[in-house]
Amino acid sequence: MNYNRHSILWRVILYFSLASIAMSVLGSGAILAWNYHKQIQSYEQKLSQIRSGYADSLGSSLWFYDEVQLHSQIKGILNLSGVRYVRVSDNLNMNIENGERPHSGDINRLPLAFNGKDIGVLEIAFDHELLLQQAMDTAASSMTAQLLSLLFLTLLLGYIVYNLLNRRISLLAREVQQRLHSHTFAPLSVTETGQQDEIDTLVRAFNALSAQMNDELQQKTQAQQQLKVINQELEHRVADRTRNLQQTVDELNQTLHQLHTTQSKLIEAEKLSSLGGMVAGIAHEINTPLGLCITIHSYIDDHFRELQQRFNSGAMRKQDFTEFLAMLEESLAILDKNQQRAAQLIKSFKQVSEDQTGEQLRQFQLREYLEEILETLSPRFKQTHHRVEIDCAADLWLETYPGAISQVITNLIMNSLLHGFEHIDEGVIRIQAAPDRGKLVMHYRDNGCGLSAEARLKIFDPFYTTKRGKGGTGLGMHLVYNLVHQRLQGSIEIIDSPQGAAFRLELPQQLHQPFS
Template sequence: MDQTNDTAETLTPQTVRHSILWRVIFYFATASIALSIVVSAALVVWNYEQQTEAFRERLEDIRVGYSESLGSSLWFYDEIQIQSQVKGIMNLEAISYVRVTDNLNINIEVGTRPHHSDIETLPIEFNGKPIGVLEIAFDRDAVIAKASRAAISTMIAQLVSLLLLASMLGVVVHTLINRRISEMAAQVNDRLSSNQYSPLAISTGKDKDEIDLLIQAFNALSEQMIDQLEQKTQAQQQLKTINLELEDRVKERTHNLQKTVDELNQTLAELHATQGKLIEAEKLSSLGGMVAGIAHEINTPLGLCITIHSYINDNYQVMKRAFDGGGMRKQDFVDFMGMMDESLGILDKNLQRAAHLIKSFKQVSEDQTGEHIRRFSLHDYLHEIMETLSPKFKQTQHKVEIDCSENLWMETFAGSISQVVTNLVMNSLVHAFEHTKEGLIRIQAAEEKGNIVIRYTDNGCGLSAEAKHKIFEPFYTTKRGQGGTGLGMHLVYNIVHQRLKGEIQVEEADQGAAFRMVIPKITEESNVQ
């Protein structure tokens, strides 16, 4: 309402600063004066040109009319006649200076001598011979003054005519435009102040000019606004009813949505718990497979040790009976000692093998089940991991090549490194080398800017486009229904990113699969969540 009143106030006739009528008169008068000045200046120039042309014609008349008589007077030295002729020339219009000289001593001059550029020179001849010079100057100031007076008179007459025309134009503009626009503004202000939109009560003329069209357009707009206001009022009432219904629906759906959200949160928590259990089960499954392989691998040297022990015991009993009966010969003792040396060597070799396997398994299993940071040689640790996985390669011709400096060390979760490498190797054995008898796995490690870069490659069947995109997603496997859980590579991704604070990505390879891991050389305890 305040805004409407302000608008109405700015449209009242009393607040009009520049009336159209006065602006039309002002612009018309300004244009008229400028036009008059331009026309007057053009007239001055035109009159001056006309007078100059007339002077040229007079010069020709003087040359024709006075040349012969002046020549005769000069020839006979008749100064009185020459002066009379000079005065006659001076009496001509716009002549300000005349001078007659001969080649001897006659010099008759009338008027003030101007600048030499304003003097016209005519030769005086007698019987075809030049005997003197006639000099005539044009009175330019007099010509300009005369032209100016004529232009001023013309300009005054034009201004009077134009002012009368401007007054008549003002009356016409006021009658046809200002009065009707002021009446329109007054009625519009009345409607704005009363907040009404009824049509204007102004009758239109028969001529149907622009003002009449404006009045008709405003009345049409008023009728349209009234219709829109009625529709708006109805729409507001309907909207109010719909809002009340929507509030009830929103409350009901909000309640249902909150219930659904609570159920989803509970399901998500159960899913996370299940996923954690599956990941732990994957770890235990990997460790269990390692235990079974190591147990089988240790059984071989231990079985040989038992066999050798039994063989030594049998030979020992034979030697003891021979010694007790007094029938032992020197050669029998030498043969027994040779057998003992060979048997003890076999025992030592197999016991060392079993001890080494147990030591490697103990270290790796402790690292995988423990959660502590320790410093270790990456070269030695990679070989220990391969030692624990050696049973997996016994029945195949697959090989593993490790390219790592013996001086390269890390201070991090060794068990996490073991778990990552183990899962990558098992992934290659199960998937990459499924249809390959002689596969090659290469593990390359080097230090780069405080990080350890490990590149794992195999020359197996490689990864499909879908596998490259989804290999780290949980439960993604190409062995669905064949024992694959799809958690192995997801576990690798989580260990590298969350536990080791590193990165792992799939790289393009000409053959097989390739993975690149960047892991901090030293893991800070404070950075571990």
């Protein structure tokens, strides 16, 4: 027998035993109450018999003061079963009692009369503890009999459950465990009882499942063998493909390295081309004031020689000298103005070119630097009506790479001139800059023809240009993107604008870690 305390058998026995005890206790309680009630009814009947059998004789004895007869009658009443106390008293001094006097509430009082006249009282008390004890004894006997019968039924039920369920389920579980450990699915050897009960149904179901599992196991074994052959073939194919793929990857890596090298060279060429264009423009701009300076110098020299000849010949007049001084003052003013213009152009070009070719991190005023950049680009605006507006505080400073700023602004302006203002006579470029929680936010806008949907998606891609075959390399905006994200450690994005192209740049106002 299975002694597992969690088994169905022991739980059935436990539950049945608890139910039996509960039923026995409830039944015994009901019997106790019923017996006690019966005893009370019996004593009430006895009280009625005493009233009918002793009342008249006691009244006669009390009338004639026959104490011997009264004691005899009281003793007879006490001999009745359950009577605990008897007392006879009259209206005068007669008082005869026998037994232990109980609480007044337990005393029954019967009037005694003689010839229709009340002459005394008979007091009787029953022993209620005796009544309760008798009822309890009866209930205990009944409960003991019930418990014995229920114990027998419990054992019988346990035996039946063990044979019908517990034993067969244990055998079934044991065989299932054996098959699990041996990894076989042979039919169970548990025999059916022929009663077609649930256990027989379970055995048949497991045997059917075992047969199905055996078929599936055979199919799985065959499939594994076929899969093994296929895996071997695949391994050979994968090895061949891997070798071919590795060779292709090596070739692609080499090609990619060459492309990166070529791209770097093209980007450097783009920088040099931008710088070369700037040099040509600045050279043309400087030629104008220098040419004027040479012309003024020749003009002064001619007048000086003429005045010197007149002085040597003694024909110089005061008016001649006065006119020469006036001409000299005007010429010197023109010389000074053109020399300052040339010096300013050279200073702006020198600062911007040094920044573009150098790697120096420095602090500078943004508005002043933007004006220097525009100064170097002024030749591009000479023959046009385009203009650039700067909206930036004079004291707004940056600590970053100014050369990268110059290249970004230059490329954006050149894109506007070449693409945005291609068919526009009076274009306007607006540059706004303001600090925002440790960062610089710059908005660049023009009122040109704007960007197409394709251009908005591909404008930062390398080699993308709308001027293919017309001198465009497609590296300008790619260079801007790389400079902003890598060198300046910021971000640039295209934003919506009702007219023209618009960009938003966000840069750290102070670059703490130099670009490497």
